[in-house]
Amino acid sequence: MAENTNTTPILELRKLCRYFGGLKAVNEVDLVLQPHALNGLIGPNGSGKTTIFNVITGIYEPTGGEVVFEGQSIGGLDPYIINQMGIARTFQNIRLFPNLTVLDNVRIAYHTHAGYSMSDAIMHSKHFDKKENELTEKAQDFLRVFNLQDRQAEIARNLPYGEQRRLEIARALASSPKLLLLDEPAAGMNPKEAITLMELIHFIRDKFDLTILLIEHQMRVVMGICEHITVMDFGQVIARGSAQDVQKDSHVIEAYLGPGAAELSKQYLKERKQ
Amino acid sequence: MNRLNKTSIFFLVGAVLVFGIVQALISAGIINSFWSTIVLLAGVMAIVSLGLNLIYGFNGQFSLGQYGFYAIGAYTAADITYRWVQLHSASGLTVILMISILVGLAIFLIRGVVSKIRGMDTLSAFALYLAGVLVAIFIATRLGMLIANPVTALFNLMPEKVAQYVVYLIAVLLGGLIAGEVSFLFGLPVLTLGSDYFGIATLGFTIIVKVLLDNSDTMLGFDEMKGARGMIGIPKITTWATVFIFLLITIIVIRNLLNSSYGRAIVSIREDETAATSMGIDVAFYKTITFVIGSFFGGLAGGLYAHINGFLHPNTFSFVKSFDPLIVVVFGGLGSVTGTVGAAFGWALVLEGVLRLILPEGFETWRFVIYPTLLLIMMLLKPNGLFGNYEIPFIRSVVPPLKEKKADEETAKEVA
Structure with missing residues (x-):
């Protein structure tokens, strides 16, 4: 996304914090989303990804820091106002209007x-x-x-x-957003369905000229389509960059596989080369 | 989407038929005054319950306050017609008209101010509204007294019967409006509570209204309401035609509202509040407006009720009674307009009519054993209510047929 770095970002999180009592669910997170980019947000369970979504969409108020959408600070606004400004989302556990x-x-x-x-x-x-x-x-x-x-x-x-x-994605799109937040859209899908879904996400990004930020656990999927990936652990960003950069990052490997794993994987890769 | 399509015509013809048959039976004396009173009560109960169904069945806010608004409507309307008939003065009418207009205006203006102030908490907003409303009431009372005499003279130009009926119609509408405005003020802080807590708070409201009515002559200073002795001298002018027309209007208004984008917004809050607010629905606003509309119908029905027997007693509006519309709504089916109307008529005809007649003398009170037993059986057999989600074709929302389009078919294929 080097060609886009000089444009104004559509969403910017500045030292965003959200604490629940003593738990720092999100702690000083900085994040910049460029217009029209397909961004991924990954991390182990409980690393604060969904909390970030809830803060961006106004369901939670930020404890500290700023959420800036198109140059306007939106932290603490009501969710419906944020939606009307142009941010729509889907939910991790599907939240349709079930009886309609x-x-x-x-x-x-x-x-x-x-x-x-x-x-x-x-x-x-x-x-x-x-x-x-x-x-x-x-x-x-x-x-x-x-x-x-x-x-x-x-x-x-x-x-x-x-x-x-x-x-759920169709419903989110109908509120005509500029930024679409997808919370684990491929959860519970088999690999084939997941790939179809990813193609769909690519397609709607181009058709509706959207910026997309998605949380996903299926690595194959995230690595396949996201142009820019941010990795979180314990409420903090531990790595960011393209898929290749993130895969090689020792912090990321340790966050997912445990301490010492980075060393092991390096050895493993070396052995494979020989 | 023809405006007067087959189902609407069918519905209107059916409505006119029902009205005509009942009216003919009443006029011919086949339905005696006992039964015709019950039919009127049933119609009134249908309107109250429709208001409650909008709040509870469609918007998902569990309210026990409906009878409080019913009482407010009843006493407001009764006071207006009482002053007209007994005191030959339109002062009640003009004062309450002014109050409803100025309070409405004050609410409207303050809403404009409050919406501009970012991050104002509910209680300060409530205090602002309350102050504005009190000022409005103060001014309105003065203004109303000022124009009372000219308006009285104006009404005296009409024939006596017509004037009485016009005053009565306005009184019924004002009863609804005042109930709606009170519900706005009450709902403002209380609607932020979750559903169960809201239920308890509204129960409190019903009790407050009942206590105020018990002491209306001493605490409020309305001598004509006679507190716990009951208000007498209200003209008995509610007829089947009036009740029927108000019921018909209520049904049509609720049907049109529900089958619009606003109705869908209201229902979406019942379905999933978080999802609704994330989709751009102003949850607080729609909860309030639904509560106001529902209470408006409650007040309207109260006004009609006051003029059936010509007698009002605070015990009619006790909190135990406030479960009646709730029972009707649940019995008929939460979120079913048809069910509510059906259950309201069934409720009145069976409980007050049939059971009272078939039970031997001395056993009338047993109907309060039989009827809850019926409720229990009903809840076990059909927990969704008598009609569940069923609606007659006129009320049911139709899923419009898919329009043929070729341009987008490629994209559909592409995605699939």
């Missing part, structure tokens, strides 16, 4: 762009009909992108797991 139809799930994310007032709705005016039709068509277009158009009348909780994941 697939179409309604997407239409809800479109709510802020509905374009009619509550009295229009109650009076069922012509303007309401027109705008509601437009809204529905837009939502159906999103379902098409994710190949869910035939499922639109289905109740969301009855969808198979993979489709629920896709629907």
Whole structure:
């Protein structure tokens, strides 16, 4: 991403902290996301990745530090305002609106762009009909992108797991974000499904001109598509760079495999070369 | 999406038929005054329960405060018509009209100010609203008294019956408005609580209202309400036609609201609050507005109720009674408009009508044993309520057919 370094970053975390009592879930994390980049955030369980997502999207207030989105400090704003500014997310444990139809799930994310007032709705005016039709068509277009158009009348909780994941991404996209945060989008998928999903993420990044930050545990997937990877452990960033850089980093190897592992892996690689 | 499609016409024709048949039976005297009162009560209960279903069934906020707002609506409307009929003065009407307008205005203006101040906590905002509302009430009372005489003269130009009916209609609407405004003020700090805690807080509200009504002559200074002795002298002018039209309007308003983007926003909060707020839904705002609309219908129904028997007693609004609409809503099916209306009529007809008649003399009180037993059996057999999620076609939201599009088919293939 060398060619992009002179542009203004879309999101910047400056010494971001989030403590839960004595637990430093996120501790002085700096992170810069360039526009249109596909960024990965990895780390062992409990290293603070999802907490960072929750702070960025406003579910938690930062204990210290700053979250800057497009030059504006957004730390501590209400989640719905942050979403309207252009950050959307998916959740680690899928959080659809389970008893609503697939179409309604997407239409809800479109709510802020509905374009009619509550009295229009109650009076069922012509303007309401027109705008509601437009809204529905837009939502159906999103379902098409994710190949869910035939499922639109289905109740969301009855969808198979993979489709629920896709629907959640579709819903996030419908709120027309500039930055999309994906929390373990490939969790529970087999390798083949995961690769299809990654292609999809690549595709929507280009189609909707998004910046993407994703948390993922399947290394094959992260290493395959992320242009820039940040590795966290115990609430702190321990490495950042391209996939190759991160794989070689001794801190990363030790975080994942335990102390001393870096030395062993170096020996192993040497032996293999010989 | 035709505005007057088949289902709407079908529904309206059906509604007119139901209305006509009941009206004819009442006029012909086949339904005697005992049964017609029960039918009116059922209609009123349907409106209260629809309001509660909006709050609990669709927005997921467990409220026991519905009867408090019902009481506020009832006493507000009753006081207006009492002053008109007994004291021949429109002062009640003008004062409460002014209060509802100025308080609404004050809330609107303060909302504009509060939304600009970033990071204002709920309690300071509440204090600001409260101060604004008190000032508004003070000014409104003075203004209302000032225009009372001219307005009285104006109404006296109309024939007596018409004037009475117009005053009554306005009174019912004002009862709803005042209930809505009170619910806004009450909901502001309380709606930030989680669902169960909100339930307890609203129960507290019902009790406060009941105690205030018990002492309305001493604590509030409304002598005509006569405190715990009960208010008499309210004109009995609620008819089946009035109840029916208000019920019809309630159903249509709720149906139109729910089948819009705003309705979906309301329901999304019930489904998953965190997900809703992450999708750009202003959860606090939609909780408040739903609570206000639901309470408005509660107040409206109260106004209608006050003019059925011409007698109001604080015991009607005790907190045990406040479970009645809750039972109706759960019985009919949480989140089902059809179920709520059906259950409300069933509730009134069975509990007050059939059981009272079939039980031998001296055993009437047993209906409060039979009816909870019915509830228990019902909850065991059909925990989703009588109608579950069922809605008649008019109310049901339709998933619009997929429109043919060729441009995007390539992308769909690409992704698949």
